[in-house]
Amino acid sequence: MNKYLQIYQELSRQIEEGKLRPGETLPSEHALSKSYGVSRETVRKALNLLSEHGYIQKIKGKGSVVLDLSRFEFPVSGLVSFKELAKKMKGTVETVVHELTKVPADRFLAQQLNTEEGDRIWKVVRTRVIDGEAIILDKDFLRANLVPELPVDRCRDSIYEYVEDDLGLAISFAKKEVVAEKPSAEDRRLLSLAGFDTVIVVKNHVYLEDACLFQYTESRHRPDKFRFVDFARRNR
Amino acid sequence: MNKYLQIYQELSRQIEEGKLRPGETLPSEHALSKSYGVSRETVRKALNLLSEHGYIQKIKGKGSVVLDLSRFEFPVSGLVSFKELAKKMKGTVETVVHELTKVPADRFLAQQLNTEEGDRIWKVVRTRVIDGEAIILDKDFLRANLVPELPVDRCRDSIYEYVEDDLGLAISFAKKEVVAEKPSAEDRRLLSLAGFDTVIVVKNHVYLEDACLFQYTESRHRPDKFRFVDFARRNR
DNA sequence: GAGTGGTCTAGACCACAAC
């Protein structure tokens, strides 16, 4: 494992466990590089990671101050699978697979997936049922040339995990878009909408490590259960 | 100006202008460091910025591939003022100031702003009127001890600009939360809701460079005009 | 084997904060 990742993980754990408290200052970069026996640049890589993830704020001439994570629990922004989210939730969570088929790409899908009309596409429709209510409708479209098989029990678990662990494809980044829409007939059929006339739609374009687009996903949420958290640093 | 920022800006401009096309590979880090007359680590800082902002994807053993920005126009995630957004929009944009007062913090505000009940707080209520329709209701709360004056004409323009340029306070980062809510009476009074029974609320906690919390903002959007774009890299 | 990006080092000088 990398040195700077080890240092990052050790420090972030200490912050999460409260051994380093909000408002406290970390040891200086010089001191950390001495105590870990690494160069200062390596310490700086670890501290920059902490800063990007909202653990600390570096202040020139002063030091690195531990931030208060508790206000927003955990910055869940970025690429997090539903399975990882579900682990942190209380209540019963269940995934129902409504459709799992290979379809030819229509014009919309061909455009979203950057492929040709008629190319074979996996279509997966699932609902996430929380405490007996269907809260999220997930519609996944995956390029079938990269995913020959897609077992239904893996869809009930986590497609990400299957793709990464079993197929060895490395997911690298995603472009997300959050909008509100009127519920479609499908939304009304599959979601427990409880009278709401809006769904929050998270549209996701997922790319592999070689920058190849391979998945388009729409997560359609009942509005009262939707929550999106982000941590943004100022671009200077 | 920093060397790595100059290189970042030059390369990002070339990508935006299409001089470097999606799918093309940048010159290697070695070649760039030679042509810019800087060390390789400096080039790498510039390339890492490009990567974080979604311009390129670095692929080990191969090179840095230019990504397709057009699909999602510009990654608007992060800290962007409404004024900056408005510049990119077509149509007429106007800001109406409904309230600009100093109030004592109630319990909710004291908690949001991490201060004491009764502390003086600037309260600013504005609507963003786009093509004649009030689309966004912005409620801003600023700690008055850091902002002695708040001219109404600066509120019509940009509070961020006033705080940064005139007061010399450096905004550093924000924690954002996006949720959907039922419209309040105030929403119904000040927004052109056009029959929608939901508003999208972006809650923002804004911090200064010394990690001091100084502003809490709620941006309440009419759902059909709301759009949030994010670019997320996988945490490994 | 040649070329790529990823990590790491041991220095250097700077701007800024605190005393």
Place this chain on the structure above:
DNA sequence: TTGTGGTCTAGACCACTCC
């Protein structure tokens, strides 16, 4: 003046891709 983080250098070795 001392200590902090910010930038930058000129090397080194590694893992990976491609031929």
